[in-house]
Structures are given as C-alpha cells and as structure tokens.
Amino acid sequence: MTKKTIFITGASSGIGKATAIYFGQKGWNVAATMRELTKEQTSDFEKYPSITIFKLDVTDKESIEKAVSDILQKFSQIDVLFNNAGYSLAGAFEATTDEQIRKQFETNLFGVMNVTRAMLPHFRNKKSGIILNTTSSGGLLTFPLYSVYNSTKWALEGFMEALQYELKSFNIVVKNIEPATVKSEFVNNISFVSNPDYDHYAQKVQHNTLAGYKNAPTPGVVAKIVYTAATDNRSKLRYPATPQARVAFFLRWLLPLKIFNNMVASGVEKELHNK
Template sequence: MSKVILITGASRGFGKIWAEAFLKRGDRVVATGRNLAAIQDLVNEYGDRVLPIQLDVNDREACFAAVNVAKDHFGRIDVLINNAGYGLFGTVEETSEQEARDQMETNFFGVLWLTQAVLPVMRAQKSGHIIQVSSYLGLITVPVLGIYNASKFAVEGLTETLASEVKAFGINVSLLEPNGYATSWSGDSAFQTESMEIYNPVKEAFQQAASTPGFFGQPEATAEAILKLVDAAQPPLRLLLGAFAYPAVKAAYEERLASFEDWKEVSEAAHGTSIKTGN
C-alpha cells in the first residue's frame, strides 16, 4: 500500500533524493521547500503524486497550514520527515546572538512546529511515523559546530521524549543520525561566523579531519536505508547513517561511561542520604 509522505527541505540534498526514491516506488509525496522551482522536475515526472508547498519552517502558522493542505489534498499523512536545516560553522565565542537564534529557529523550532502540526492528524488516524533528521552530532560533538551541535542535541531530547508520549496512539518516532555527507549542508547552504584569528589552529585541525579520504558519505546511498526505515513494522528510535557515525559514537559513549564510573562515589555522596534497597 502506498504511503503519503511529507518531507521538509525537499528541494535539494537528502530531501530531494528521498522524495524521488518514494515517488519511484509509487508513494505520494508532499514536498516542501523555500524554492519550489527546484521541485518542478519531480512534478513534471510524477504528476499529481507530488504536492509542492512553499514553506519556511521558521513560520509556525505556515507549518500548520502546510499540514492542513497536505491532509486535505491526500486525505492522510503517513510519514513526516523533518529534514529542513542548515549548518552554522564557527566557534562558540565567534557566534553572534542572531546567528545562534537563527540556527535554533530552523534546526529545532522548525522541527517542533511541524511535529506539533502533524500530531493531531496522526492521532486521528491512530497511525503515523515521525522521522527527525538529526545528526551523529546530536550524540557527540566536534569543534567549530557548537551551535549546530546544540540544535541537534535539542532535537534528540525533544524526540526521545515525544516517542514515549505518542506510542500509545500508534505513532512511531525515529531519529536519523547521519555522519558527514557530500551535500550542500557544508557548502552553499551553510553559514559562517565572523572569524577570530586565535581559533585558526582549531579550525585547521577540523578541516584536516574533514579532508580524510572517504570522510563524506554519498547522499544517494541513504535512500535504501530510508525506505527500510519507513517500511519497518517496529522502526528503531535511532538510526545512524554512514560508516563513521557508529565508531565515533561508540568511542564517545565508552569514554562517558568510564568517566561516570570514575566519579561514581562522588556522585552518590552528593545524594545526601543513604539509599536503601529491598527490605
């Protein structure tokens, strides 16, 4: 049975690749973006199985309106993929107030608004799947992407909580956590803070790491994983994408657990009273 899938940021990168993958197999897609001209080729090829909607995810009212249009047009929404977002490159000290607020508006609040908008539809259906495009940088961090890291950590906390709240309504929730991919995320769609020379060594080390051969994955290779995730009867809460994500996250979590263990006695003493178990 074909699905109705709403994808934000569908005009380029992951969003457009996934939209086309769903359309090729017969699904119907609500493709949102700021630039509808970039979606026209999908409309030309797949006709009325594509519903293009111009949308700025920072506009909460527009998010609710887009969901209503999609529901009225196709009769249901089976999957929401919150994909819209961008990278902000620069150290924490370099970041201006407006740059930080803009990053959170799109990467976090845009996700929140679409999620809130689609929940009544999915609750009424007693089914649905909400997929948030986070990042492995929502689980670990790298320098020069501090505010981006923070926005994805926020998405992780929001989504894990959401999953526990809506499971009883028949709604599945998943987090996609890609490592770096060769999309425009780090290119023409990225933003740069005003540079401070003192951080040049940190940035040079970051650039060197990112220049490792094969560091960036091939975006087209993710399509099969997305199809499997959407089709899974019991989809995972988290799905890492790419060859670098798993070892990086595993190493970081092992280090955290070791640190927790080293400071365990201090942590327990800070409780203030003895903990009794059993009788």
C-alpha cells in the first residue's frame, strides 16, 4: 500500500512538531513545514527518515506556492493538510495597534486561507483530501484579554464550517481540532500588549490565565486527536482535543450564555480586588 502524506504548518514546535513525529512513527510521509530551518528547529526530526522539512511562512504567498510545489515534487501526492501555525496576541483591546491586529489575522486566518487555496487544485484533481485546522476552544468560546485572538479563531471556525459544504462534492473533508490550554511554546510566544489604565485588571487576569497552563496536557495529546481525525473516515467537523476543551464545550452547551460567561470571568478574575 502506498504511504499516505500529511503536510503540516507550524511544525517547528508544540502541536505541529508532536504531530509530525506521531505521524512519522505511524509510517506516514510527513512534510513538516516551518519558517526557519535552523539546527535547533530541525535536529529532533533527523532520526525520522519519513519526515522531510520544508520552509514555509504562512503569511508569505510565494513561500506557500514554493512549499506546495516542493512537497508535491517529493511525495507526488498529499492526503492531509494540517493548518496548524498560529500564535496569540493578548492584552486589553484598546492597547492593540491596527498593525498588531492585522498581523494576528495574517497568520491565524489569512495564512490558513492562502495555504488551503493553494492545496485545493491538488485535492480536487485527485478527488480526495482532508483539511485539518488547529482552531481552539477559543474559537467557540471567549476569554478576557483574548478578544483579537478569539476573533481570529472564531473566524476560522466559521470559515471552515462554511467551506465544508462546497468541498463535499469533491470528496474533500474539513475538520477542526480544538484544544484548550496545551503546554507548548504558545504561552511563551504570546504577544502581550498593555495600557496603564488596564494594568490592574490585565496583570491579574493574565497571571491567573497563565496559571492554567501549569497542569495543561502536552502537545502529544493533541497529536493523537489529529491522527484520529485523519484516519477515522468520518465526516465530522469538530474534534475537541483536550479534556479541558471537552468540559468547557459541555458547560457552554448546558448553561445559559450569561452564566457561562460569568463562570469564565470568575475563573480568571479571582483575587482581582485583593491587595
């Protein structure tokens, strides 16, 4: 049987890296793409012969075209696209600049759109394909100080939910992978903006939010869900990818929005008024 191939964005660390290694161990060809091909980013892949590294910045259309063409040249076909690259802008909305917001959308939304568009002719020609996307629990729920990040992931959820209709007749399936907090470089790479008028609120809330990462699952937990989504032959759109995400989605389904929102706020606003 021919080996299947997965094309992953943002494979230099975290969920993308763990997924590349997991699929490599399962015998898949893996096109692990990343912005920088430094020794530090690539050395962990050296012991996996089925993983090949390609350079790709999702905000750069030329680099997308080149990566897709190089991957197809190497593997002849791609079975699964995993749109995973992303980062978070955080802090009070009023403190964010237009440039910071656009950059956040360029990566988390427009980058995914551009990579997906570049892959569709290939998937249509072979009359099959699976498009997986790392959205977030924050793509269906909201959290204080994450209004811009949440809006990119809500947009991604909506975009992919709508896209699935028009791709169905080409046998192209869309699936969203939805983790809550995961222990990766994500938390270290949060681009945090501040405004003195919000400092009292923002510092406490961000402190409490980051405390939630202490017991967060590893990226390997998400990689297994990605593998399930790639191989279960189901046309299911949403895959909550960590236990915390499953609980949060259940409570959101169960509770009136106002109560759910108060619960989210009290979780991260605790001790806010203590000296």
